Amino acid sequence: MKDALLDSRGGRLLVGFAAAGAGVAGSYGATGYTPTFVASPIERTLSRTMPGEVVSVAITTLGSLGQQLNLLTAILLTWLLFAAGITGALLAGSEANNRLLPTVGTAVFLWVVTAALTRELALSLGPVVPAVAVVGLAQAVDAYRGSADPISSKRRRALSTFGVAIGATAVGFAVGEGKTSMGEDAPQLDAPGADTEDLQAKLDAAEANSLDVSGIEPLVSENFYEVDINSIDPNTKAADWSLSITGAVESEVTVDYEELQGMAAVNQFSTLRCVGDSLNGKKIDTALWTGVPLQRLVERAGVQSDCNCVLLKAQDGYEVEFPLEAFNRGIAVYGMNGKVLPRGHGYPVRAVIPGHWGEVNTKWLTEIELLNSEVDGYWEQRGWEGTGPVKPTATLRADTMLDDGTRQLAGHAYGGLRGVSTVEVSTDGGSSWSEATLSEPLPAVDGEGPAEDAWRQWTYSYDPPGSSHTAVVRMVTRDGTVQTMEETGPRPSGPSGWVQKEFQS
Numbered sequence: 001m002k003d004a005l006l007d008s009r010g011g012r013l014l015v016g017f018a019a020a021g022a023g024v025a026g027s028y029g030a031t032g033y034t035p036t037f038v039a040s041p042i043e044r045t046l047s048r049t050m051p052g053e054v055v056s057v058a059i060t061t062l063g064s065l066g067q068q069l070n071l072l073t074a075i076l077l078t079w080l081l082f083a084a085g086i087t088g089a090l091l092a093g094s095e096a097n098n099r100l101l102p103t104v105g106t107a108v109f110l111w112v113v114t115a116a117l118t119r120e121l122a123l124s125l126g127p128v129v130p131a132v133a134v135v136g137l138a139q140a141v142d143a144y145r146g147s148a149d150p151i152s153s154k155r156r157r158a159l160s161t162f163g164v165a166i167g168a169t170a171v172g173f174a175v176g177e178g179k180t181s182m183g184e185d186a187p188q189l190d191a192p193g194a195d196t197e198d199l200q201a202k203l204d205a206a207e208a209n210s211l212d213v214s215g216i217e218p219l220v221s222e223n224f225y226e227v228d229i230n231s232i233d234p235n236t237k238a239a240d241w242s243l244s245i246t247g248a249v250e251s252e253v254t255v256d257y258e259e260l261q262g263m264a265a266v267n268q269f270s271t272l273r274c275v276g277d278s279l280n281g282k283k284i285d286t287a288l289w290t291g292v293p294l295q296r297l298v299e300r301a302g303v304q305s306d307c308n309c310v311l312l313k314a315q316d317g318y319e320v321e322f323p324l325e326a327f328n329r330g331i332a333v334y335g336m337n338g339k340v341l342p343r344g345h346g347y348p349v350r351a352v353i354p355g356h357w358g359e360v361n362t363k364w365l366t367e368i369e370l371l372n373s374e375v376d377g378y379w380e381q382r383g384w385e386g387t388g389p390v391k392p393t394a395t396l397r398a399d400t401m402l403d404d405g406t407r408q409l410a411g412h413a414y415g416g417l418r419g420v421s422t423v424e425v426s427t428d429g430g431s432s433w434s435e436a437t438l439s440e441p442l443p444a445v446d447g448e449g450p451a452e453d454a455w456r457q458w459t460y461s462y463d464p465p466g467s468s469h470t471a472v473v474r475m476v477t478r479d480g481t482v483q484t485m486e487e488t489g490p491r492p493s494g495p496s497g498w499v500q501k502e503f504q505s
């Protein structure tokens with residue numbers, strides 16, 4: 001047996017890692033980018049056990065890169081785990097001189113590990129098939145050793161096994177990739193309870209009211225930001241979804257997707273902003289949301305909460321607790337901008353809670369638990385205080401030199417339920433202030449008056465002085481309060497301060 005690939009330590013390791021790679025890819029091929037992918041539970045555990053500080057840094061500074069690193073780590077760990085098991089099976093086979101042990105051991109190990117992690121018995125065959133094929137191939141080419149065929153040298157046998165493993169890995173990832181697409185082009189909304197004429201009228205109004213200024217998002221965002229605690233989003237089918245109302249209630253109530261879509265829905269503009277956003281950051285966006293007022297759902301259950309507080313729970317393990325007062329203004333949303341709510345934004349159903357930081361707008365909503373005493377949700381357990389009202393903010397997104405020699409500044413202003421009355425701009429570092437032009441407000445739910453919780457765009461043009469100067473921008477809420485100039489970072493309760501920018505001329 002001197003010359004056998006699988007009788008050398010290096011050979012076993014090589015085949016073990018190659019088969020493990022094919023196994024990880026096989027799982028992906030069977031599941032796509034969904035929570036049933038074998039690396040997903042490991043990624044979730046990593047994001048749950050990572051210290052709050054690290055998660056916060058990942059969210060605020062690394063953004064989605066932090067999540068990708070987390071996923072990559074999870075995939076590497078899965079690969080190592082698979083490789084350890086397969087190499088063990090190869091070693092056992094060669095010690096016992098048993099030809100079945102490597103393939104059977106590999107199959108059993110991968111299936112048990114994957115099924116234990118994902119609880120998916122059939123899909124757990126995904127990693128088994130390609131990994132066993134690679135191990136079987138390594139055994140088969142080993143069996144040819146000594147004969148005068150092209151794979152007689154050990155090196156060539158190793159290379160051919162490796163090549164096939166890489167091919168299997170590539171195929172697995174390609175197949176999985178095809179399974180993953182969903183949410184990018186969400187289908188048109190078609191729910192019995194939704195008023196599609198009103199939807200179209202509001203979308204038209206948003207387009208008509210958007211200022212003709214380059215470099216800023218229109219009133220309905222084209223690229224809506226995403227913040228998730230996991231890098232792999234839940235993948236629930238609408239038919240399998242239901243929402244239960246539990247806890248301090250007279251009787252528990254469960255609503256399914258069809259029932260929800262049959263109830264009278266509202267079409268409501270709301271802006272979302274992440275508490276972890278930076279002062280002039282981009283985790284702020286606006287959409288037209290379609291859904292059923294949450295209050296109408298919990299009314300059926302009969303609320304008896306001692307703390308007047310509620311815990312929202314989601315498919316991805318996310319939880320957030322906040323006052324009923326805010327909850328009662330919220331909606332159970334299944335449509336976004338006239339389309340079915342995309343997977344990344346919480347398909348099938350999310351909560352939208354006007355005026356409050358993004359984190360209470362629970363995606364993939366599955367349970368509303370009425371409480372008798374307060375608890376900490378996911379972010380509050382990690383040191384954030386992001387369940388309250390948003391802080392008024394004016395962003396400075398664009399500065400463009402126009403043909404006539406003026407400089408055009410532009411951005412958005414958002415004050416939550418306190419509204420936006422004016423935006424003021426200074427081009428001398430805050431000594432003197434002028435009013436910016438505001439976009440016409442988006443329409444309210446009933447079409448009468450302005451939307452209660454939506455941003456507005458602003459723009460201001462001036463003649464640059466030809467020397468260095470600082471532009472500053474601030475907003476005033478409907479009650480006449482000027483946005484605070486006191487600067488704080490995002491942690492724990494959201495950024496504050498006036499956005500400013502220096503110009504050399």
Ligand SMILES: Nc1nc2c(c(=O)[nH]1)N[C@H]1C(S)=C(S)[C@@H](COP(=O)(O)O)O[C@H]1N2
Pocket residue numbers: 224225226227228229230272273274275314315316318344345346357358359360361362363364365
């Ligand atoms: N289930 C669930 N809901 C969630 C989150 C999450 O990770 N899981 N993130 C929250 C945070 S921190 C924000 S800012 C908003 C972002 O919503 P978006 O991704 O649709 O922009 O969703 C909130 N709802």
Ligand SMILES: [Mo]
Pocket residue numbers: 227273274275276358359
């Ligand atoms: Mo957030």
